[in-house]
Amino acid sequence: MSASDAPLLEVVGVSKQFPGVRALDDVSFTLRAGEVHALVGENGAGKSTLIKVLTGVYQPDGGDLRHLGKPVTFNGPLDAQAAGISTIYQEVNLVPLMSVARNLFLGREPRNRFGLVDVARMNREAAEILAGYGITSDVRRPLGLMALGAQQMVALARAVMVDARVVVMDEPTSSLEPREVETLFGVIQRLHERGVGIIYVSHRLDELYRICDAVTILRDGKLVHTGLIKDLDRLQLVSHMLGRPMSDVRKAGFTSFGGEHSAAGGKPVLRCADLNSRHKLTGISFEVLPGEVVGLGGLLGAGRSETIKAVAGALPLDSGTVEVDGTTLRRPNPVAALKAGIAVQPEDRKAEGLALGLSIRENIALAVLPRLSTAGVVSERKIDKIVETFISRLRIKASGPHQRVGDLSGGNQQKVLLARLLATGPKVLLLDEPTRGIDVGAKAEVQALIDELAAEGLGVVLVSSDAEELVEGSDRVVVLRDGAVAGELRGDEVTTEHLMNVIATAAS
Secondary structure (H helix, E strand, O other): OOOOOOEEEEEEEEEEEEOOEEEEEEEEEEEEOOOEEEEEOOOOOOHHHHHHHHOOOOOOOEEEEEEOOEEOOOOOHHHHHHOOEEEEOOOOOOOOOOEHHHHHOOOOOOEOOOOOEOHHHHHHHHHHHHHOOOOOOOOOOEHHHOOHHHHHHHHHHHHHHOOOOEEEEEOOOOOOOHHHHHHHHHHHHHHHHOOOEEEEEOOOHHHHHHHOOEEEEEEOOEEEEEEEHHHOOHHHHHHHHHOOOHHHHHHOOOOOOOOOOOOOOOOOOEEEEEEEEOOOEEEEEEEEOOOOEEEEEOOOOOOHHHHHHHHOOOOOOOEEEEEEOOEEOOOOOHHHHHHHOEEEEOOOHHHHHOOOOOEHHHHHHOOOHHHHEEOOEEOHHHHHHHHHHHHHHOOOOOOOOOOEHHHOOHHHHHHHHHHHHHOOOOOEEEEEOOOOOOOHHHHHHHHHHHHHHHHOOOEEEEEOOOHHHHHHHOOEEEEEEOOEEEEEEEHHHOOHHHHHHHHHHHOO
16 A cells, blocks of 8 residues: 555654653654554553543643644544544443434434424435445344444444544454455555555554555554555564564574473473363463463464453453363353362553552452351451561561552552462462563562462463563463464573564564
8 A cells, every 4th residue: 555745644752751751752653644544562562642642631841743744732532533533442432322323323314394304314424334244133132232343343443434544444344354455455455545544553463554545563562663554574573562682583593393392390380171161262272380480472463361360260251261270261251260270360450450449468468358258257366467477578668567558659550360279279379461561670579479379289371471480480471462372482492582483483
């Protein structure tokens, strides 16, 4: 796809600061007419913040925003929409109880000569428009009854209907079937031919190299590369995203994928076989031995967190089995997984892990109350003993067990969450980004603790976006891509260079 030289949208030296975080640091970005421009980067790179600046959700703290060559200030999303900028979010933001046609024309319904909504005309035009997107369902049905992929296509049709000059697509294929993906790419081609500029956010490298003209890569809020995507091979793109040098990567030859693991440690404490979940996981299989740390590697969106949730019973499976210490979980769910000995530390400790308004003692005790109660009466003495044990063992720095968890540092909050998991007496620990958002000193302590737990015989599954941390902390690394296993590193192959090589090779 070629593009004209006229910039539709420009970001010049934009910065955005939040308390304690510099989300964007002197970032520049240019979108030209008829260009499909990929915006990529790992978690926390600044992609979402940049999109929110472009669409008026956030105001930049520094730098300029230009629309059609002129300085502009968008005081909100409506200003951006009025300028012809439409956004299609990964999560469908329409009204599920309203009809498909109503959603499509929401806020701009056709009217008859009496000023009333012309329902017949609206339904007819909606059906005609959606037929071009491969949707032939009855447009009078509630949107919520349609498949998620079809809802996404309705959102796309609505965004394009407003005579948009710029369309932002945030992971648009994440919920689509292969047939729907092809339809989407056809729509993108038509928009390109009309001179519409598209900002395309995705972690699927195949898609980027198939439909995008240019690419901008962010890392830690900074611009690390921008240019034509054809001038950047996949290994270079991965290198920029992860912040690893290219020189060593090109010398690293990957020697083997998969195969049986022969490390000592007895029978697997965790065995996952052919885990499948619609649109998320395809045939995921791996095992963990007692005392072994198995890393899950891959780019953001590869299926790492989804795999953790599937093993823990939080993501429904269409097929596949999870086996703990030789026993199969017949109906995987969070309660069954916990009883079987699986403990999970979620990626977002504040939203999904901790009760920030409660004390250290209360947070740790939450996991063991059923075990410490007799006839419904809980032994306070037993709780105190467990809490004191884990505060000491994990070296949690606090004024005492009754200090509010929300007042602790990020590293100590992470330790409280780990203490609660360990209090359940698990056989397997699933750790999703255990060192995210904590300082260097606390990170080293958490990493040392993981090593200690593995040495005591626990099986550990470790997810980390930091390639170096993943490699240093894992005995083996299972590399994922698009929800499937792309390869496995073991022994001398467990290096950052080999990890990047697998990610780039699997995406080619």
